[in-house]
Amino acid sequence: xxxxxxxxxxxSEFPFKKGSGIGDDSSIVKIDKGFQLITxxxxxxxxxxxxxxxxxxxxxxxxLGVNLSDIAAMGGRPxxxxxxxxxxxxxxxxxxxxxxMSLKKECQIWxxxxxxxxxxxxxxxxxxxxxxxxxxxxPVRRDGALSGDLIGISRATGGSAVGLExxxxxxxxxxYSGKHKYPDPEIDKGIIFxxxxxxxxxxxxxxxxDLGRIMSASGSAGCIDYxxxxxxxxxxxxxxxxxxxxxxxxxxxxxxxxxxxxxxxENQKILAQTGIVFYIIGEVKDGFGVRAEHNGELVQLMVPGxxxxx
Amino acid sequence: xxxxxxxxxxxSEFPFKKGSGIGDDSSIVKIDKGFQLITxxxxxxxxxxxxxxxxxxxxxxxxLGVNLSDIAAMGGRPxxxxxxxxxxxxxxxxxxxxxxMSLKKECQIWxxxxxxxxxxxxxxxxxxxxxxxxxxxxPVRRDGALSGDLIGISRATGGSAVGLExxxxxxxxxxYSGKHKYPDPEIDKGIIFxxxxxxxxxxxxxxxxDLGRIMSASGSAGCIDYxxxxxxxxxxxxxxxxxxxxxxxxxxxxxxxxxxxxxxxENQKILAQTGIVFYIIGEVKDGFGVRAEHNGELVQLMVPGxxxxx
Numbered sequence: 001x002x003x004x005x006x007x008x009x010x011x012s013e014f015p016f017k018k019g020s021g022i023g024d025d026s027s028i029v030k031i032d033k034g035f036q037l038i039t040x041x042x043x044x045x046x047x048x049x050x051x052x053x054x055x056x057x058x059x060x061x062x063x064l065g066v067n068l069s070d071i072a073a074m075g076g077r078p079x080x081x082x083x084x085x086x087x088x089x090x091x092x093x094x095x096x097x098x099x100x101m102s103l104k105k106e107c108q109i110w111x112x113x114x115x116x117x118x119x120x121x122x123x124x125x126x127x128x129x130x131x132x133x134x135x136x137x138x139p140v141r142r143d144g145a146l147s148g149d150l151i152g153i154s155r156a157t158g159g160s161a162v163g164l165e166x167x168x169x170x171x172x173x174x175x176y177s178g179k180h181k182y183p184d185p186e187i188d189k190g191i192i193f194x195x196x197x198x199x200x201x202x203x204x205x206x207x208x209x210d211l212g213r214i215m216s217a218s219g220s221a222g223c224i225d226y227x228x229x230x231x232x233x234x235x236x237x238x239x240x241x242x243x244x245x246x247x248x249x250x251x252x253x254x255x256x257x258x259x260x261x262x263x264x265x266e267n268q269k270i271l272a273q274t275g276i277v278f279y280i281i282g283e284v285k286d287g288f289g290v291r292a293e294h295n296g297e298l299v300q301l302m303v304p305g306x307x308x309x310x
Numbered sequence: 311x312x313x314x315x316x317x318x319x320x321x322s323e324f325p326f327k328k329g330s331g332i333g334d335d336s337s338i339v340k341i342d343k344g345f346q347l348i349t350x351x352x353x354x355x356x357x358x359x360x361x362x363x364x365x366x367x368x369x370x371x372x373x374l375g376v377n378l379s380d381i382a383a384m385g386g387r388p389x390x391x392x393x394x395x396x397x398x399x400x401x402x403x404x405x406x407x408x409x410x411m412s413l414k415k416e417c418q419i420w421x422x423x424x425x426x427x428x429x430x431x432x433x434x435x436x437x438x439x440x441x442x443x444x445x446x447x448x449p450v451r452r453d454g455a456l457s458g459d460l461i462g463i464s465r466a467t468g469g470s471a472v473g474l475e476x477x478x479x480x481x482x483x484x485x486y487s488g489k490h491k492y493p494d495p496e497i498d499k500g501i502i503f504x505x506x507x508x509x510x511x512x513x514x515x516x517x518x519x520d521l522g523r524i525m526s527a528s529g530s531a532g533c534i535d536y537x538x539x540x541x542x543x544x545x546x547x548x549x550x551x552x553x554x555x556x557x558x559x560x561x562x563x564x565x566x567x568x569x570x571x572x573x574x575x576e577n578q579k580i581l582a583q584t585g586i587v588f589y590i591i592g593e594v595k596d597g598f599g600v601r602a603e604h605n606g607e608l609v610q611l612m613v614p615g616x617x618x619x620x
Binding site for chain 1: 313317320326328339341348349350351355356357358390395407423425426428429431433437439441
């Protein structure tokens with residue numbers, strides 16, 4: 001069973017009656033005024049990060065950031081969170097305090113509060129589980145894309161993956177490694193987008209994978225024109241210099257936490273008039289699946305994305 | 311820094327303004343009708359359970375049960391939860407499916423729903439983090455004990471610790487190992503108690519440790535009369551037979567998830583008239599700390615309880 005099929009298995013075995021449950025970036029429960037969003041993301045040493053590349057400060061920022069982005073992906077405002085932490089012997093003392101002091105700083109940056117949690121020793125690996133609570137007036141799910149919608153993106157992709165690939169080669173260019181280490185969740189943009197879009201997700205596993213999630217949930221097909229995706233000259237140059245596949249990284253690199261959405265052409269015009277920056281990169285069609293074209297040719301993708309069940 | 315001091319450090323560095331945060335079994339946030347309770351408990355293979363003793367079914371029941379009990383400890387009704395799971399290679403496939411099928415059965419028993427979460431591979435250890443959401447009309451905290459209150463307990467203690475000690479000796483007596491493996495959270499009792507008591511906690515780390523938490527939060531002292539604690543003849547006999555310290559296990563054994571509370575003498579009379587079963591085992595006094603007496607003599611305790619920071 002692969003990850004998608006296992007999530008389907010869970011969704012059928014565990015229907016959630018009090019709200020929208022498994023399958024979106026956050027769960028949605030109706031409250032008195034609007035909706036409560038709750039999301040939970042797990043980070044495990046050796047799977048999601050390597051303590052030889054990541055400082056305690058960076059791990060705290062990343063753990064918080066990926067959860068903030070899951071609330072942003074639904075058009076919500078993060079409010080407070082619960083922290084589950086398993087720390088191995090090598091993380092006790094100074095590193096643990098640095099982790100928490102960084103967490104405190106990030107809380108101030110993003111205006112969220114630590115509300116509780118559980119700390120435990122762990123035999124081997126650092127394990128972090130954050131449950132983030134937020135609110136939304138217009139929570140946006142993945143399953144609302146309609147044929148004829150335009151596909152939009154809030155900012156460039158691939159930068160985090162370039163940072164990671166460079167770190168693997170022993171090269172640390174702060175602009176790119178910073179994108180990998182310090183997620184930059186688009187909370188304010190997500191709230192504005194939520195008033196106009198039909199579906200939304202944050203790009204955590206790669207543009208094509210996450211577009212595929214929207215299309216699979218919505219029962220539609222997504223077609224991207226690679227030429228419309230913003231790619232900086234600097235990133236092209238860095239990829240040439242270090243022999244990285246820029247097209248592959250832009251389309252399949254994970255963890256940029258850009259927002260990906262679909263919007264009607266009418267609402268796209270209204271959203272453009274607000275002055276907010278976004279890029280239209282494709283179109284929703286009848287059918288299923290996703291593809292990217294470049295100068296009219298299909299782009300062949302080698303990296304299918306990450307699957308914890310493989 | 312020990313665990314208590316670290317929690318104090320966190321409480322001072324991370325004040326929670328939207329509700330009652332770090333320091334109780336669950337966090338409390340005011341909602342339209344009553345209060346929302348949220349709690350998070352982490353279970354790690356090799357720290358909280360051993361996969362050679364615990365089946366996937368038992369691990370699921372335990373992970374859910376400890377979190378249900380944290381809501382019960384505040385007088386709340388659990389409603390839904392989020393699951394963070396890191397599974398090592400040896401847990402993929404059949405064991406993971408057994409875990410989830412048991413979780414589904416437990417959800418039906420306790421009338422709670424899985425609302426979302428995150429699954430991930432894990433390099434070495436099984437790691438489970440559950441965030442449970444509930445509601446309460448009268449959330450009861452730890453810090454309300456007053457000098458002159460009586461100390462009450464919902465049911466016997468020590469059975470789970472007896473089960474664990476027997477398992478360590480290779481002896482499996484289902485009545486006791488079951489108490490260790492299948493937590494039995496006292497949700498309905500907790501809700502009734504919540505209308506009458508001044509403070510409450512569930513006994514997860516041992517009667518004296520958890521009583522100490524109430525007293526420390528309340529700024530009072532707790533004195534237990536060991537002779538008033540219910541201890542079954544069978545448990546005394548089993549402890550004699552297997553050379554276990556019954557007094558020590560009753561006073562310091564963890565994970566019985568009995569409810570421990572303090573109540574005014576007036577309310578104790580009213581609560582007794584409801585017919586609900588509970589035992590008065592001591593009294594709250596001025597001062598600080600906790601102690602247990604038996605036939606007028608101080609009981610010397612050897613086991614100080616579990617501290618993840620040691």
